[in-house]
Amino acid sequence: MNLIFVGFIFRMYLCRRIPINRQALAIIFNSNKIMAKNYYCYPRLGFVPETRELPDGSLVAHAGDTPFWCAQDMRVYRLDDAGVFVRQKVYEWDTKKYAQIGPSGHPIGHTYPGFNYRGTNYDVHRLMAIAWIGTIPEGWQVDHKNGDIHNWSLDNIRIVTVAENYRCGVILRWLRGKGVNTKALTGMQAMVAFVIVPVLEPKRRAAIQAEELLTLMSKYNVAGDVYEGE
Numbered sequence: 001m002n003l004i005f006v007g008f009i010f011r012m013y014l015c016r017r018i019p020i021n022r023q024a025l026a027i028i029f030n031s032n033k034i035m036a037k038n039y040y041c042y043p044r045l046g047f048v049p050e051t052r053e054l055p056d057g058s059l060v061a062h063a064g065d066t067p068f069w070c071a072q073d074m075r076v077y078r079l080d081d082a083g084v085f086v087r088q089k090v091y092e093w094d095t096k097k098y099a100q101i102g103p104s105g106h107p108i109g110h111t112y113p114g115f116n117y118r119g120t121n122y123d124v125h126r127l128m129a130i131a132w133i134g135t136i137p138e139g140w141q142v143d144h145k146n147g148d149i150h151n152w153s154l155d156n157i158r159i160v161t162v163a164e165n166y167r168c169g170v171i172l173r174w175l176r177g178k179g180v181n182t183k184a185l186t187g188m189q190a191m192v193a194f195v196i197v198p199v200l201e202p203k204r205r206a207a208i209q210a211e212e213l214l215t216l217m218s219k220y221n222v223a224g225d226v227y228e229g230e
Contacts, residue, residue, distance in 0.1 A: 047134035054085060061131035068122065070131040072154040076124055078117070090124050091115050112149055125152035133159055141165045145190040147172040148183040155187040171197050179210035189217050 049061035052069065060069035060077055068088060069077045077085040090113050114123040129142040132154050136142065143160045144151065147169070160168075171194055172182050182190070196216055200208065 049132055052085075060085070063127040063131040064135065066122070066127065066130075067117075068127050068131075070124075070128045072132065074124070074128070074151070074153050076127060088115060088117075113152065125149070125157055128152050128154060129157055129159055133157075143168065145187040146182050146185040147190075151183070153187075156190075157187075168194050175213065178208065178213060180213055185217075192217050 051059045051061045053059055054071070054077075058071050058073070058075075060071045060075075062069050067078050069079060069085065071077070076088040076090060078088045080086050112123045112125060114121060116122070123142075125142050125144065126136065129136060136159055140159055140161055143158050143165045145156050145158060145168075148156070168190075172190070174197065175182050175193060185193070193213070196213075197205070
């Protein structure tokens, strides 16, 4: 915990003081590595997904105490009473049909892809996170790294605090304002952007355009959660 705190404080210092450079990125990625193994895109410490193999050879993981199993490529299955995996159809929420009624008497709905099964609503991005990453702590959220709620593949989701989700949402909006199609980014490219953008020197940040941003994202090679240098 102390290492995480020190890494966070030093990262904030870097964001204020220096332009982007290799040393800064190395320090930031190394400090993030501790957090990454806890709740970004890897199973929580001590968590081992319960997996089974489908006839096509792909693996599915059990989403907690639900009857659903998730493949890393966004497919969702339900294990029926006969022990057979049945593909679960995913819908855009019909908020009029499934929305809860709030204190004001008006429906509270959302548009995350999901489905209703036996009277219970399920968001597929949360099922995916529970299946492959682990239990979602109370008050935490499942973030779509590139901002595309229709891409709930394991590569594009992570369990984060509300503050982290908001911070990265601001960066994604800034990228879109610069002309970057964020929905076309891979999850790892988005993670690189979350580190690169804050350490850009302010004048360069103001002048930079989409093409240069995309070049920077591909220039800094990240494998898993380890910075490998230029």
